[in-house]
Amino acid sequence: MNANVLVAKKGHIPFFSERKVARENFRFSYTQTFILAILAIGGLLIYYAFLQNQNATRGYNVRTLQVEMRALQLKENLLDIRIAEGRSIDTVMNADIINRMENVSNSSFLVLKDTQFTMNH
Numbered sequence: 001m002n003a004n005v006l007v008a009k010k011g012h013i014p015f016f017s018e019r020k021v022a023r024e025n026f027r028f029s030y031t032q033t034f035i036l037a038i039l040a041i042g043g044l045l046i047y048y049a050f051l052q053n054q055n056a057t058r059g060y061n062v063r064t065l066q067v068e069m070r071a072l073q074l075k076e077n078l079l080d081i082r083i084a085e086g087r088s089i090d091t092v093m094n095a096d097i098i099n100r101m102e103n104v105s106n107s108s109f110l111v112l113k114d115t116q117f118t119m120n121h
Helices: 003-010 018-087 089-093
Strands: 109-111 118-120
Touching (some): 018 089
Protein backbone atom coordinates (compact mmCIF):
# COMPACT_ATOMS: atom_id res chain seq x y z
CA MET A 1 0.00 0.00 0.00
CA ASN A 2 1.07 3.61 -0.57
CA ALA A 3 2.99 5.24 2.29
CA ASN A 4 0.95 8.44 2.12
CA VAL A 5 -2.28 6.50 2.43
CA LEU A 6 -0.95 4.63 5.47
CA VAL A 7 0.19 7.86 7.14
CA ALA A 8 -3.10 9.58 6.32
CA LYS A 9 -5.06 6.72 7.92
CA LYS A 10 -3.10 7.06 11.14
CA GLY A 11 -3.93 10.81 11.31
CA HIS A 12 -0.40 12.09 11.27
CA ILE A 13 1.06 14.89 9.16
CA PRO A 14 1.39 13.68 5.59
CA PHE A 15 4.67 12.02 4.86
CA PHE A 16 6.68 13.27 1.89
CA SER A 17 9.71 11.35 0.84
CA GLU A 18 12.83 13.16 -0.32
CA ARG A 19 12.29 11.78 -3.77
CA LYS A 20 8.80 13.28 -4.00
CA VAL A 21 10.02 16.65 -2.72
CA ALA A 22 12.88 16.61 -5.23
CA ARG A 23 10.47 15.70 -8.01
CA GLU A 24 8.13 18.57 -7.10
CA ASN A 25 11.08 20.95 -6.99
CA PHE A 26 12.11 19.61 -10.36
CA ARG A 27 8.64 20.37 -11.72
CA PHE A 28 8.88 23.90 -10.40
CA SER A 29 12.36 24.17 -11.88
CA TYR A 30 11.06 22.76 -15.15
CA THR A 31 8.37 25.45 -15.25
CA GLN A 32 10.93 28.14 -14.55
CA THR A 33 13.23 26.74 -17.22
CA PHE A 34 10.38 26.68 -19.71
CA ILE A 35 9.44 30.30 -18.96
CA LEU A 36 13.08 31.39 -19.16
CA ALA A 37 13.48 29.58 -22.48
CA ILE A 38 10.38 31.31 -23.87
CA LEU A 39 11.68 34.68 -22.65
CA ALA A 40 15.13 33.99 -24.13
CA ILE A 41 13.62 33.03 -27.48
CA GLY A 42 11.46 36.16 -27.41
CA GLY A 43 14.48 38.29 -26.56
CA LEU A 44 16.48 36.73 -29.38
CA LEU A 45 13.62 37.37 -31.81
CA ILE A 46 13.48 41.03 -30.79
CA TYR A 47 17.26 41.29 -31.12
CA TYR A 48 17.09 39.63 -34.57
CA ALA A 49 14.42 42.11 -35.68
CA PHE A 50 16.58 44.97 -34.39
CA LEU A 51 19.61 43.70 -36.34
CA GLN A 52 17.56 43.27 -39.51
CA ASN A 53 16.25 46.82 -39.17
CA GLN A 54 19.77 48.10 -38.60
CA ASN A 55 21.05 46.27 -41.70
CA ALA A 56 18.18 47.60 -43.79
CA THR A 57 18.91 51.14 -42.61
CA ARG A 58 22.59 50.76 -43.47
CA GLY A 59 21.69 49.36 -46.88
CA TYR A 60 19.42 52.33 -47.55
CA ASN A 61 22.17 54.74 -46.49
CA VAL A 62 24.67 52.97 -48.75
CA ARG A 63 22.28 53.16 -51.71
CA THR A 64 21.65 56.86 -51.05
CA LEU A 65 25.38 57.54 -50.90
CA GLN A 66 25.94 55.58 -54.12
CA VAL A 67 23.34 57.70 -55.93
CA GLU A 68 24.93 60.86 -54.56
CA MET A 69 28.39 59.62 -55.58
CA ARG A 70 27.22 58.94 -59.15
CA ALA A 71 25.74 62.44 -59.38
CA LEU A 72 28.98 63.99 -58.10
CA GLN A 73 31.06 61.90 -60.51
CA LEU A 74 28.88 63.12 -63.37
CA LYS A 75 29.41 66.73 -62.27
CA GLU A 76 33.16 66.10 -61.99
CA ASN A 77 33.26 64.62 -65.50
CA LEU A 78 31.35 67.61 -66.89
CA LEU A 79 33.81 69.97 -65.19
CA ASP A 80 36.74 67.97 -66.59
CA ILE A 81 35.22 68.31 -70.06
CA ARG A 82 34.89 72.08 -69.59
CA ILE A 83 38.51 72.29 -68.43
CA ALA A 84 39.65 70.20 -71.41
CA GLU A 85 37.70 72.44 -73.79
CA GLY A 86 39.30 75.50 -72.22
CA ARG A 87 42.78 74.04 -72.63
CA SER A 88 42.27 72.62 -76.11
CA ILE A 89 44.46 73.86 -78.95
CA ASP A 90 41.48 75.16 -80.93
CA THR A 91 40.33 77.30 -78.03
CA VAL A 92 43.84 78.58 -77.40
CA MET A 93 44.45 79.35 -81.08
CA ASN A 94 41.13 81.17 -81.43
CA ALA A 95 41.61 83.14 -78.22
CA ASP A 96 41.49 86.92 -78.50
CA ILE A 97 44.99 87.42 -77.12
CA ILE A 98 46.48 85.08 -79.75
CA ASN A 99 44.63 86.83 -82.59
CA ARG A 100 46.03 90.22 -81.50
CA MET A 101 49.67 89.01 -81.68
CA GLU A 102 51.94 90.19 -84.44
CA ASN A 103 53.27 87.71 -86.98
CA VAL A 104 57.04 87.24 -87.02
CA SER A 105 58.91 87.24 -90.31
CA ASN A 106 62.42 85.89 -90.97
CA SER A 107 62.98 84.56 -87.51
CA SER A 108 65.64 82.08 -86.65
CA PHE A 109 66.18 80.60 -83.25
CA LEU A 110 69.09 78.84 -81.71
CA VAL A 111 67.90 76.32 -79.16
CA LEU A 112 70.39 74.92 -76.70
CA LYS A 113 69.37 71.41 -75.75
CA ASP A 114 70.69 71.44 -72.19
CA THR A 115 69.13 74.74 -71.19
CA GLN A 116 65.76 76.35 -71.38
CA PHE A 117 66.98 79.49 -73.14
CA THR A 118 66.59 80.44 -76.79
CA MET A 119 68.41 83.09 -78.74
CA ASN A 120 67.01 85.25 -81.50
CA HIS A 121 69.52 86.25 -84.29
